[in-house]
Amino acid sequence: MDKTYQPHEIERTWYDKWEQSGYFKPSGQGDAYSIMIPPPNVTGSLHMGHAFQDTIMDSLIRHQRMLGKNTLWQAGTDHAGIATQMLVERKVAAEEGKTRHDLGRDAFIDKIWEWKEESGGTITRQLRRMGSSIDWSRERFTMDEGFYKAVQEVFIRLYDDKLIYRGKRLVNWDCKLHTAISDLEVENKDQSGHLWHFRYPLADGAKTADGKDYIVVATTRPETMLGDTAVAVNPTDSRYTHLIGQYVELPLVGRRIPIIADDYVEADFGSGCVKITPAHDFNDYEVGKRHQLPMINILDPNGAILTRAEIYNTDGTANSELDDRLPENYLGLDRFDARKHIVAEFEDKGLLEKIEDHALKVPYGDRSGVVIEPLLTDQWFVAVADLAKPAIEAVENGDIQFVPKQYENMYFAWMRDLQDWCISRQLWWGHRIPAWYDDCGNVYVARTEAEAREKYKLSHDLPLNQDNDVLDTWFSSALWTFGTLGWPEETDELKTFHPSSVLVTGFDIIFFWVARMIMFTLKFTDQVPFKKVYVHGLVRDQDGQKMSKSKGNVLDPLDLIDGIELETLVSKRTGNMMQPQLAKKIENQTRKHFPEGIDAYGTDALRFTFLSLASTGRDIKFDMNRMEGYRNFCNKLWNAARYVLMNTEEQDCGVHGEAVELTLADRWIISRLQETEAQIDKHFAEYRFDLLANTLYEFVWNEYCDWYLELSKPVLWDEQASPERLRGTRRTLVRVLEAILRLAHPLMPYITEEIWQKVAPLAGKQGDTIMLQAYPQAEADKIDPQANADIEWLKAVMLAIRSIRGEMNLSPAKEIKVLLRNASIEDQRRLEETRILLNKLAKLEQIGLLAEGEEAPMSATGLVSQMEILVPMAGIIDKDAELARLQKELDKLDKEISRLDGKLSNPGFVSKAPADVVEKERAKLREMQSAAARLRDQQQRIASI
């Protein structure tokens, strides 16, 4: 083995071997355990969030596989309607100078499929590098034929159950992408804007209370005034009550619109009068419905002013009574240009009362980055009220449990205030809506046109056209757990692996995905999609900032695995930017944070880092220093293995059950191994990967390496040692290491497999891979409290001696004598048990007891409970140094003694605290007082030299 851990050397080959051997597939034996990967976007590449999430899933799956479960980890990607369409549109524009309309729908979709074949696999290749033990034979894509069947089936059944309806509604319209998007895809940003106060002349000679012939409305969006259909006031606002039912004459347009009363209006905001534009504002839309106001749409799909307004009645039917003409000078003007012109025209006409600065939230499309326009359009909706109820109950009654539990509140809060879900998108890429229309606009929903004719008993020659729209990507993602297992067929996979065992996901998509999955899955399978939802935090950069391309703080997990040069990293981060003006800033940041570029840390260290960061918080700040620490941990494990192999390979390790003698150290490490296994088991059950990683780290480094390996040396190097003793030590070295490897394998698959291949035979284990070995289980009868206590004593003595050495500046190479004063019978027994170890490890010339009444030589002193450790320092003692050392100890003790004293002289504590707590405190006090007395004695002796 190499002297240092070289991740590249060992990670290269194992994955292919595992995959080719079919180890990732369900074994077909044992209870089922399944995880469906949250499908990453097919356009994407693996980011830190994925890598984090995948590490957790892989650890769970590998753990369960080793526990003998029939495990299925199924992966796939979603087609990401908007993102993919945009990407390919840009590509086609760049390469061929064509728009998708030039190509036509079918040809464009062919382009997308071509692109998907070429580069859609990026993320799955990266998943492999992470060591993810996914059953690739079951990889799914949401646009697969089979999956589309499930999507159609769901749509049709929901429609037939009247849970899907079509209607003209106000939706969030993206003027750039020309499609509706859901509330969840809208980002509201704070902006400073203006509040324009306009005068609306009163019609029919009406006057306000103070005698004016106009009222003032305020708006942040002047351009929408062309579509106003009322002015609203609060019914209790005495300034305006006499005007309710009167009319104003809408400036620029000349339309007569009523003054109505509605509680929505707050009298003390602005002028107390609100213009109502039902076709262009969600609040106004509601007001309009309450007052049966017509809806006047003035914008085209680009957000430009229409030549003729589209006017609808409250029920969505076309209104032909009202005048649909709009002022000609605005025709075709973009909404923001129109705004300027309209304001100017109000000013010209003397109708602009004032302009105020105003802070407001502006909705932006999270994909397109343009301002979202509420627009009246025909869309398909899922009526969610009936679906939500069982979905809420499933969490309430514990069929689905969130970990950590607090996220259930987030889920409930959203589910209890649910709006109908707009599922149609005006895109080409996606699942086309299985609905056909005749020329009269009647709707027929079926799998195919032929089926529609049959289902609705239509004649052959009735012309039918399929709906042009596609379904929201999240509609299909909602079927992920059962759609990927072959539903609506009743497949064996569906029976075996559904519901899935756990969903691992970030809290940011609880609404988008988790909630909708629960609703749909319950509706169609009468099963929950998963029994647990493990919600993890989001990976952030070293400053706690969200990682994003535009901030330039993204890290590619593969760069952490393989390493990257500074220059390459800089150009990677600043290349192909949406906002090139930020490039310089990003470059500087990058040079500051990674002056040397990034080292190669390997997959195992990266995984271990992710796991150790997976605590219950919402933010996971990624810390390169921590990863370096865990890379070092890999090296530690590697070198421990080297040591073990050097001492066991081609030696008698008792593989065939030969007689062995187990030393105290052997019994101790075996005992501690059981306790560690039990701890790890608990942490897995509670999804506390941080504690799990820590438990393993501690055991490997602080117990196995720091102590046990050291304790094994005096045995292995003792030429007098019996064969049984040697065999026992070798067997323990190898067996404990082998168990460590299995314990660690779900977290660090590569290094453990690599080492295990060499160690397993020496431990009497057979098998081609560690992946399929049994996960270590604690055996209670191997826990040995006596051995634990004895080794703790040994450690305490060693630490006391080392501390004296360290502080008295005694060279570690110098052999010293040690005397024990006031050693109990138990201390004496332990001394005999460990004498050889102490001599060797503490570099002692000798260690012995100071007889009762015997005068001690000048010594530095340490305490192990009541026993004094004396290191005679005749001639070389530094009086002041030793006095200072003793004083420091004493100060610490005295502080604690007075604290305990105070506690115990408090009558409240003595009478009310449980007796055992009081007794414990008393014992502690006694011990400390006596320790302090010993140190004071010693202090006097030294002082009197």
Next chain:
RNA sequence: AGAACUAUAGCUCAGUUGGUUAGAGCACCACCUUGACAUGGUGGGGGUCGGCGGUUCGAGUCCGCCUAGUUCUACCA
């Protein structure tokens, strides 16, 4: 505006149902290349647990208020 989460060493984080002298890693200081490992070893320094109040014999831990940060939801035209 409402809600949630977070606040513990210079940094990144643990700290179970309240009860050892509040821990780890990194960083820092000193010493050490010893036969697994300098990606290492040994010793050491460093914290009023965000602030104020309360409950309790006892609070990092429970409750209230405040401050700061993050996020979500809803928004007044």
